[in-house]
Amino acid sequence: MLKQRTQQAFSYLYDNYAATLNGVILGIIQDPEVSGDVLQEVFVKVWRQIGTYDPSKGRLFTWMFNIARTTSIDMLRSREWKNSQRNHSLDDAHTDLPEKRGIGEEMGLRKMISGLREEHKVLVELNYFEGYTQEEISGMLNIPLGTVKTRMRAAIVQLRKQVQ
Amino acid sequence: MDIQAYIESGVIESYVLGIANEAEVAELQRLQQQHPEVADAIVACEQWLRNTADRYAAPVPLAGKDQLWAALQASEEQTTSPAIKPTLAPVRSLRPAGRYLAAASLILLAGSIALNIYFYSRYTHAQDQYLGLLTERGTLMADNKVYQTRLNTLQGQLQVLTDTALLKVPMPGATGREQQLATVYWNRQTKDVYLISNNLPAAPAGKQYQLWAIVDGKPVDAGVLGDCASLCQLKNIGAAQAFAITLEQAGGSPAPDLTQLQVMGKVPS
Incomplete structure (x- = not known):
């Protein structure tokens, strides 16, 4: 049904996954204004690539989840690049954020790591939410790659146990 | 290989979350084929991810659904026009908002040119x-x-x-030319003579009409008719009993050719 790309199929996808994917995107983007744009981009990609989705390789949600994550990280990277190129105008969206959002008040899926130890949290932040490879993290934190791998695995196992 | 340890190592979570590297993914897919418990663990982890993501879902605006459907239809039209696709140079893809802005500015440009x-x-x-x-x-x-x-x-x-001193002298057509008519206006005090050709045919080439004053039975030259518009002033005449017009050689003649008498009128006494 989904591969026929009818409005009914879209309606099903949207009703079942839009809010959840929005939480995934917001977890990475941390800006509700931008996450709406990314959600649209994710749906466009899903819609175009639905023909390449192979049910034998995993659930539909997992497939869309990964599209949402990589699209969000791409957006984050392009935004960081843009920010380094020019000064931000001090519009409301930027001046309001620190007051509205205290420390620990993360948005979307990022809330799930609030219970982790600090040394685990930073790895999940960098690896999952910001999309750095473990090799890059090893260089950034000046920790051997083997240690990064071990700690990351431990962090994820911990996460799986905590969040049920 | 200790499959249970492998399952509990966190590699399955890494894979599902999309942060496993290529070697880890390849190994996992190989083991998944060989060990049903690995496949089951992946399914369970996917279910966990779905549940967790659902818990941290962020509500989307109601209007977003229709907007998104419209955007999908629009992007559909872009991809399903193969006729122009091969000729397109590679372009930097814009965010949807930028795409609309670009489209809008192109439309505005076209409108402006038109x-x-x-x-x-x-x-x-x-x-x-x-x-x-x-x-x-x-x-x-x-x-x-x-x-x-x-x-x-x-x-x-x-x-x-x-002028009250002016005398009007109508000159009807001579015998055989009864339809012709000309009028002389003669001022007896100033001696000025004016002529209106009421009905005279145009003079043939090389010929001109000539006015004569009849003084004591003798014709006196009163000048030739030039191409004056209406009232033509001719030569002054001191005294006359009658006026007549003949058709003469261009420039006028010293004596009238009486066979060519056109009109004639007596001065009223």
């Missing part, structure tokens, strides 16, 4: 019309001057004709 062409043609058309009006105005001014001059002449002639 308006420019339209207004330019209107401008040249108006300029042509203006030049036409200028020419017409010049013609009218010239005509106006001509009429003013003619009016002045006629006013002068009216002065002449209303």
